[in-house]
Amino acid sequence: MAGLIDPDLLFPGDERTRAVARNLYTEVKGLPIVSPHGHTEPRWYALDEPFPDPAQLLIVPDHYVFRMLFSQGVRLEDLGVPTLDGSPVETDGRTIWRRFCENYHLFRGTPTRLWFDYTLSNLFGVDELPSAGNSDRLYDRIGECLARPDYRPRALYERFNIEVISTTDGALDPLAWHAKIRDSGWKGRVVPAYRPDAVVDPDFEGFSANLDRLGEITGADTGSWSGYLDAHRARRAYFKEFGATSSDHGHATADTANLAKAEAAALFDKVRSGKADASERRLFRAQMLTEMAKMSLDDGLVLQIHPGSFRNHAPAVMAKFGRDKGFDIPTRTDYVTALKPLLDAVGLERDLTVILFTLDETSYARELAPLAGVYPALKLGPAWWFHDSPEGMRRFREMTTETAGFYNTVGFNDDTRAFPSIPARHDIARRVDCAFLARLVAEHRLREDEAYELARELAYGLAKKAYKL
Amino acid sequence: MAGLIDPDLLFPGDERTRAVARNLYTEVKGLPIVSPHGHTEPRWYALDEPFPDPAQLLIVPDHYVFRMLFSQGVRLEDLGVPTLDGSPVETDGRTIWRRFCENYHLFRGTPTRLWFDYTLSNLFGVDELPSAGNSDRLYDRIGECLARPDYRPRALYERFNIEVISTTDGALDPLAWHAKIRDSGWKGRVVPAYRPDAVVDPDFEGFSANLDRLGEITGADTGSWSGYLDAHRARRAYFKEFGATSSDHGHATADTANLAKAEAAALFDKVRSGKADASERRLFRAQMLTEMAKMSLDDGLVLQIHPGSFRNHAPAVMAKFGRDKGFDIPTRTDYVTALKPLLDAVGLERDLTVILFTLDETSYARELAPLAGVYPALKLGPAWWFHDSPEGMRRFREMTTETAGFYNTVGFNDDTRAFPSIPARHDIARRVDCAFLARLVAEHRLREDEAYELARELAYGLAKKAYKL
Amino acid sequence: MAGLIDPDLLFPGDERTRAVARNLYTEVKGLPIVSPHGHTEPRWYALDEPFPDPAQLLIVPDHYVFRMLFSQGVRLEDLGVPTLDGSPVETDGRTIWRRFCENYHLFRGTPTRLWFDYTLSNLFGVDELPSAGNSDRLYDRIGECLARPDYRPRALYERFNIEVISTTDGALDPLAWHAKIRDSGWKGRVVPAYRPDAVVDPDFEGFSANLDRLGEITGADTGSWSGYLDAHRARRAYFKEFGATSSDHGHATADTANLAKAEAAALFDKVRSGKADASERRLFRAQMLTEMAKMSLDDGLVLQIHPGSFRNHAPAVMAKFGRDKGFDIPTRTDYVTALKPLLDAVGLERDLTVILFTLDETSYARELAPLAGVYPALKLGPAWWFHDSPEGMRRFREMTTETAGFYNTVGFNDDTRAFPSIPARHDIARRVDCAFLARLVAEHRLREDEAYELARELAYGLAKKAYKL
Incomplete structure (x- = not known):
């Protein structure tokens, strides 16, 4: 590992x-x-098919993630969570991802933290904790992985x-x-x-x-x-x-x-x-x-x-x-x-x-x-x-x-x-x-x-x- | 011990x-x-008076034991639990005892397991876990003990x-x-x-x-x-x-x-x-x-x-x-x-x-x-x-x-x-x-x-x- | 410490x-x-102003203390807890303190015990557990401290x-x-x-x-x-x-x-x-x-x-x-x-x-x-x-x-x-x-x-x- x-x-x-x-x-x-x-x-x-960008894959659909961020004052719109009436929300994956990374400390002591650490480390080869400082680098790295054939659903299943x-x-x-x-x-x-x-x-x-x-x-x-x-x-x-x-x-x-x-x-x-x-x-x-x-x-x-x-x-x-x-x-x-x-x-x-x-x-x-x-x-x-x-x-x-x-x-x-x-x-x-x-x-x-x-x-x-x- | x-x-x-x-x-x-x-x-x-056979003493009356076995599909009749209307149940102590021994793994992590281990070991001198393989041997050993004067109620009390x-x-x-x-x-x-x-x-x-x-x-x-x-x-x-x-x-x-x-x-x-x-x-x-x-x-x-x-x-x-x-x-x-x-x-x-x-x-x-x-x-x-x-x-x-x-x-x-x-x-x-x-x-x-x-x-x-x- | x-x-x-x-x-x-x-x-x-005597400071107003003593048969009157109608209660601080000390074992395993140990030790320099035997000595020691200027409320606050x-x-x-x-x-x-x-x-x-x-x-x-x-x-x-x-x-x-x-x-x-x-x-x-x-x-x-x-x-x-x-x-x-x-x-x-x-x-x-x-x-x-x-x-x-x-x-x-x-x-x-x-x-x-x-x-x-x- x-x-x-x-x-x-x-x-x-x-x-x-x-x-x-x-x-x-x-x-x-x-x-x-x-x-x-x-x-x-x-x-x-x-x-x-390839999974979408890192934010759409890892942040936007994960209620464990956005509920914690919301509890600390981050708006759901700013995390890209879609509205029922289609009113605009953040769509830039990189921005959403950064909001997550700069708040990574909020997850200390939670299972979400462990799941992310594990996934970043074992699936994407990341060996540093997400932060404001490395957010873009991590985003790019994960994005590159997701674009590869061996990160498609069936390959990952296997x-x-x-x-x-x-x-x-x-x-x-x-x-x-x-x-x-x-x-x-x-x-x-x-x-x-x-x-x-x-x-x-x-x-x-x-x-x-x-x-x-x-x-x-x-x-x-x-x-x-x-x-x-x-x-x-x-x-x-x-x-x-x-x-x-x-x-x-x-x-x-x-x-x-x-x-x-x-x-x-x-x-x-x-x-x-x-x-x-x-x-x-x-x-x-x-x-x-x-x-x-x-x-x-x-x-x-x-x-x-x-x-x-x-x-x-x-x-x-x-x-x-x-x-x-x-x-x-x-x-x-x-x-x-x-x-x-x-x-x-x-x-x-x-x-x-x-x-x-x-x-x-x-x-x-x-x-x-x-x-x-x-x-x-x-x-x-x-x-x-x-x-x-x-x-x-x-x-x-x-x-x-x-x-x-x-x-x-x-x-x-x-x-x-x-x-x-x-x-x-x-x-x-x-x-x-x-x-x-x-x-x-x-x-x-x-x-x-x-x-x-x-x-x-x-x-x-x-x-x-x-x-x- | x-x-x-x-x-x-x-x-x-x-x-x-x-x-x-x-x-x-x-x-x-x-x-x-x-x-x-x-x-x-x-x-x-x-x-x-001497206690009855091992099954009648240790299995049939013990609700901790038969509830666990029952939960895993063993019929109460097959454990010798008497029916109210007298309809027949297993009466052979050796058979009842064997049903218990071959399911001893079900009790892992339970107090029943500890109580049995302790009793087998300290009272009957048994030093192996009950299993299908040793069921008869254990039954005989316990039965022999129970027939002895020093296993009668007052002797045990003392x-x-x-x-x-x-x-x-x-x-x-x-x-x-x-x-x-x-x-x-x-x-x-x-x-x-x-x-x-x-x-x-x-x-x-x-x-x-x-x-x-x-x-x-x-x-x-x-x-x-x-x-x-x-x-x-x-x-x-x-x-x-x-x-x-x-x-x-x-x-x-x-x-x-x-x-x-x-x-x-x-x-x-x-x-x-x-x-x-x-x-x-x-x-x-x-x-x-x-x-x-x-x-x-x-x-x-x-x-x-x-x-x-x-x-x-x-x-x-x-x-x-x-x-x-x-x-x-x-x-x-x-x-x-x-x-x-x-x-x-x-x-x-x-x-x-x-x-x-x-x-x-x-x-x-x-x-x-x-x-x-x-x-x-x-x-x-x-x-x-x-x-x-x-x-x-x-x-x-x-x-x-x-x-x-x-x-x-x-x-x-x-x-x-x-x-x-x-x-x-x-x-x-x-x-x-x-x-x-x-x-x-x-x-x-x-x-x-x-x-x-x-x-x-x-x-x-x-x-x-x-x-x- | x-x-x-x-x-x-x-x-x-x-x-x-x-x-x-x-x-x-x-x-x-x-x-x-x-x-x-x-x-x-x-x-x-x-x-x-100086705090009152040790019992009035540490025992009489502390519901953690008197509820435990009461549960074991000590009357609230005997602990100096005032009555609504003014009917008499123990007023001698030394006596109240002794009743507490001789029952100190009742608090084993409770936070009250830790709070007292800490306070006796760090605030009053006491290094022995309260008991019937040392009750008077402790009372005197704490009383002497409380009379000093550096034990007044503002000094303690600081x-x-x-x-x-x-x-x-x-x-x-x-x-x-x-x-x-x-x-x-x-x-x-x-x-x-x-x-x-x-x-x-x-x-x-x-x-x-x-x-x-x-x-x-x-x-x-x-x-x-x-x-x-x-x-x-x-x-x-x-x-x-x-x-x-x-x-x-x-x-x-x-x-x-x-x-x-x-x-x-x-x-x-x-x-x-x-x-x-x-x-x-x-x-x-x-x-x-x-x-x-x-x-x-x-x-x-x-x-x-x-x-x-x-x-x-x-x-x-x-x-x-x-x-x-x-x-x-x-x-x-x-x-x-x-x-x-x-x-x-x-x-x-x-x-x-x-x-x-x-x-x-x-x-x-x-x-x-x-x-x-x-x-x-x-x-x-x-x-x-x-x-x-x-x-x-x-x-x-x-x-x-x-x-x-x-x-x-x-x-x-x-x-x-x-x-x-x-x-x-x-x-x-x-x-x-x-x-x-x-x-x-x-x-x-x-x-x-x-x-x-x-x-x-x-x-x-x-x-x-x-x-x-």
Whole structure:
């Protein structure tokens, strides 16, 4: 590794533990990347065109980056974040990049800093911290790299040693890019995941039109409950044709419901007519998680639940810049009562996999580990989003392992749209897990040979198995 | 110690801190065991018969064990867990044991693993990790041990260096086994604890009949509020005759109430008639915690409150196998407002001891330590159940000590029905506390002589004192 | 430093990290103290009289001290805490001091212990732990010191190397002591902070009379909403004349509101008439936080929100001894929805500074860091009150840094009325921050030169900048 990343990055300070961590890491650092959940664009792999300029690639789309800069007074317009109404924003990549570099100190202690250090160092051969002084030089260097054939998406996929990567795709998505990838003969494995929020959440923009469209695509009658469910089945089957092994659900809460069929049908009618009130719309979302779980029992898709984000907290930012602009704030999330209807229905099934994520770390030891530590259908997703960080991942292991063990967890998700950072994210997760295992070994809670086996599982094996990849 | 347990188990990796931990531990590892709260069966000590086969002793009754195996797809029937309707389950101990051994890797990183390693190593002389390969050999070895006189309950009690152990006994229990122990002339000290859930919780199965029975046993009129309270007083006195020093209360929440006498009497009448609604039944439970605290002021029994478990979360498992089958899930628990009625009534009493437990670690620093750090009547019970683990115990100390100090805590509870694991549990608690104290010493926050004194208090003195044993 | 404080106090056990911590600390230990939030009395600096006897200075007013002693059965009367009705309490300082010394072991592991050790050692030259045996000797020694000119308030201010200190002052306070300090020619900088709880909280004792008084002082018509707001503006301007740069608000929750002007005026009328119900009174407090934020936009005062304390939890103690007697207990506190009205109004303002504090650590990673990591107006106050402790400060950094970074935090607040302990508190904060930074360096997450820069910011620079001091 180059200058910005020390070989001992993230390993504990004491020599006894560090030595174990170093040994464990040596065994796993070269394993292929399995990326079972993320947000890269299938278009990239399909077209295999050069990435845009450094700012458009690394700054403008990265909410971790622009939210921090915004919090310290940098305007989103000045970072090139596009406005909904098309009012002008900074378009000069070099200028945007400079604003980032001169504020690089703001990221000290954050995972963004580590991801950038790693990426600059390992992908672009940069060995100095970004600053106002070297901003232009770095911009040029990265730009030159991006213009080269070996920095195109497929080349990077291969260089990153990715074995398989999942995108996340709306239920209405025709998967045209996935088709193009499949038909291209390229041997990279890019699979979709079924994300039906737009046709499951009555509060989603254009919900009614979305259901009309769902009917058109599938030929099912999305004016009736049974037709609507058939449409989901059809889409899930379609996604599976392209290699999908999972669905993903981003509800505000973990609420589930398990209504009798007639009740569910009546609720659907009300929701479909647009007359459902807030509690009915909430109940519908809850019911749909259970319906999806039941479909999973039939078609084998792994069900992912990502609850607990208060989306678009600042209406002024939402109005000007739209969704996903850094104003998604975690909230307290209950699982014990919320999941009960789903668990009563299918929680004891041994052939079902429901992967739970949380933005509320208080649920790790109190709720999630005890639930995953007994229900065969449940597994714990890795530390997510704000908690996808060294301290966050450490807390995840410290607060879940003793009750759920390692084998009720599912390895790492990079969950990113920042393609160049994927190796950094997996590397950091591997290092943190090796450091955790090393502590168990150093404290004689685990034998070193067991730790080797676990390190491989956490880095590679569990993700493949849990996601059936 | 034998091969599975390193002498430095659970001591921190850095040499400076480890050396202090080692020294502290040397001072306390041999102290007698005071076990003020647990669930071993008095029958064992009374009859002093050999324990059953290894599986029936170590696997079938241990919810930590079978919940983990179940979570990974092993059926409870296949682990010999008895069904309520008597439908057949695995009865061959050797087969059950093998299922456990071949899945021993699932317990990596859990306290169950440590308890087993310790017990296998120190009690049965096993020095290899259980596996499919050695399952039969281990089964035979343990079986041979259990057949020997020096592995009978009283011999183990003595070998374990237990000074006193408390069982937990229903209010209606005649304490016949305790009587037999007392009359046997054996010098082991086994005391009961008064657990009146079945006659305090209107939702308990058979509540009304239980109250009838309570009246018969005590001669009190359990059809009236004052008679009902008298009956409790009589039973508490009876328990005290057998050495009881505490009562224990397993409510779903920490809610307390302090109604005027007439209100309480009217509430009792409604509850007794079976006409109380859910909120009245909840209020009755809340009121009874305060009544018990008031009785404690008179008779000196230490009051233990164990709130926050959502019991029997999976109805299908409850229907087939009954209570306590691993489906008890912690929930968010409030103490600040919930305990206020009780505290307003008796919280300032210096002769009362109310010991609080929690399954919600978020309450440690925010609620429990501040409450116990000012109310004379309150003390903090140790890290409980899912948190009775190295990380859990460490978090308990880190989050309570700075506000409540050490002297508002009460030492360790093993809280177990797994008799052979008792030395393991106390040993691990002692090690974790020594490691915590060692960190304070290494960071110069505490002097080494003070740490020695504290290590003894945490291992032995505080439990004796708090529980008046 | 003298005998009770090791030079390596609070530095991690492993040599690699400790060495870095030591180096960082060397750079910051001598920096001046900026104390932007606290509760020392301006009278002290104005009159510059000798402090009272050791017990009246160090024990009687310190709720950390007497709450711990009370929790272990020492009566408040016996510690000299004055009663509201004047019923007699211990007045002999030597006796009170002895009660403290003979119970010094109770404070093991608490920050109070560290603050005392530091103060005894560095201020009074004591190099032995207080005990029954040396109580009188220590009392005499401290008493002799306090009688000397170089232990008077201004001399200590200078010896402590305080650059500026803020007191906290009620809105109705004439700031006469501040005037006296200003007019004295002394070059110490003691500034007030605007704390309007008594004229903002309808539940405050004497609220109506307080508003009358507010009108008298300002000449504004506090019978009308606009006049009431004008009165606040006038008082804020008056406080600014004496150097105030901040306001402070101690509400029970973080609730905010942003009513239309007519609604707010109507609410004020109802509150002013004394006819507002509990929810209206709560709404008024919520509205006033937003009003204060809007005034801050005009006059530049930094807004501090200190929510989440259940005050005076024990009514019997409140009745006998009054407020602030150790019975303030943290409660669960929501920020994400509570702050939204205020944030919708002014959260995106780059010229506004709202500093958030919490007693609920679960909000650090889940709510506060994500909010402060994106809203330009928000900053995070340091670990507060029960969490102003080594473990508490460490958790604060571990749970906020990865999402909010360092630069959305504001350095340290000593928040104390215990003047002699101010150097101890700042020293401990500096040590804990250096230890945290050292870990990042040892784990190669930060370069050492960056850590030096950050150590200075955390110890000195950020507080000056955030509070405009």
